[in-house]
Amino acid sequence: GQNIDQPTEMTATEGAIVQINCTYQTSGFNGLFWYQQHAGEAPTFLSYNVLDGLEEKGRFSSFLSRSKGYSYLLLKELQMKDSASYLCAVTDSNYQLIWGAGTKLIIKP
Amino acid sequence: DAGITQSPRYKITETGRQVTLMCHQTWSHSYMFWYRQDLGHGLRLIYYSAAADITDKGEVPDGYVVSRSKTENFPLTLESATRSQTSVYFCATSGEVHSPLHFGNGTRLTVT
Numbered sequence: 001g002q003n004i005d006q007p008t009e010m011t012a013t014e015g016a017i018v019q020i021n022c023t024y025q026t027s028g029f030n031g032l033f034w035y036q037q038h039a040g041e042a043p044t045f046l047s048y049n050v051l052d053g054l055e056e057k058g059r060f061s062s063f064l065s066r067s068k069g070y071s072y073l074l075l076k077e078l079q080m081k082d083s084a085s086y087l088c089a090v091t092d093s094n095y096q097l098i099w100g101a102g103t104k105l106i107i108k109p
Numbered sequence: 110d111a112g113i114t115q116s117p118r119y120k121i122t123e124t125g126r127q128v129t130l131m132c133h134q135t136w137s138h139s140y141m142f143w144y145r146q147d148l149g150h151g152l153r154l155i156y157y158s159a160a161a162d163i164t165d166k167g168e169v170p171d172g173y174v175v176s177r178s179k180t181e182n183f184p185l186t187l188e189s190a191t192r193s194q195t196s197v198y199f200c201a202t203s204g205e206v207h208s209p210l211h212f213g214n215g216t217r218l219t220v221t
Contacts, residue, residue: 030207031207033209033210035210041214041215042199042212042213042214042215043152043199043210043212044212045209045210045211048209050207087151087152089152091207095206095207096154097154097210099151099152099153100151101149101150101151102151
């Protein structure tokens with residue numbers, strides 16, 4: 001079957017750096033997405049990786065290793081507003097999106 | 110304004126009633142999706158549509174019906190609501206099959 005694993009919850013301190021991991025086993029691979037979802041709100045797109053390597057967008061970076069079925073989202077200079085759930089999703093060979101259950105990130109002052 | 114609009118934002122209904130959740134987009138995106146989100150399950154795909162008059166089942170389609178007579182609208186109907194359909198429902202669109210999704214604000218449905 002197809003599966004995406006993410007930690008359920010992580011805690012970090014304001015101003016610090018946190019890495020949220022995502023591992024996947026899917027039927028083929030056509031890209032990996034990260035979304036941010038604040039409590040009570042809709043998910044919003046953060047990043048997309050289709051080739052191996054690091055994609056940087058301001059304080060957020062996303063890394064992909066297709067051979068290892070692994071990605072991470074790196075958040076730097078954490079702010080209280082970064083408290084949210086982070087969803088990893090993979091597009092399989094049929095272009096179906098497979099979603100992880102999400103990682104709830106708690107930022108403490 | 111351009112975007113994606115879901116209605117209603119909140120709905121309480123009784124078991125056995127028919128309920129329709131509306132989704133409207135102004136981007137003319139080809140792809141539209143209906144997801145439900147429950148604690149511990151993440152996002153689960155109910156139905157999706159690649160274009161007007163083309164719909165297909167997702168992971169959890171039982172008890173739901175969709176239609177897409179116009180590109181901009183993609184209503185989701187619960188034919189006979191059950192308590193297990195209590196959830197938050199998100200509509201989403203994308204311009205191409207590998208493009209990021211744009212989500213509506215969601216409908217929080219409670220079935221009593």
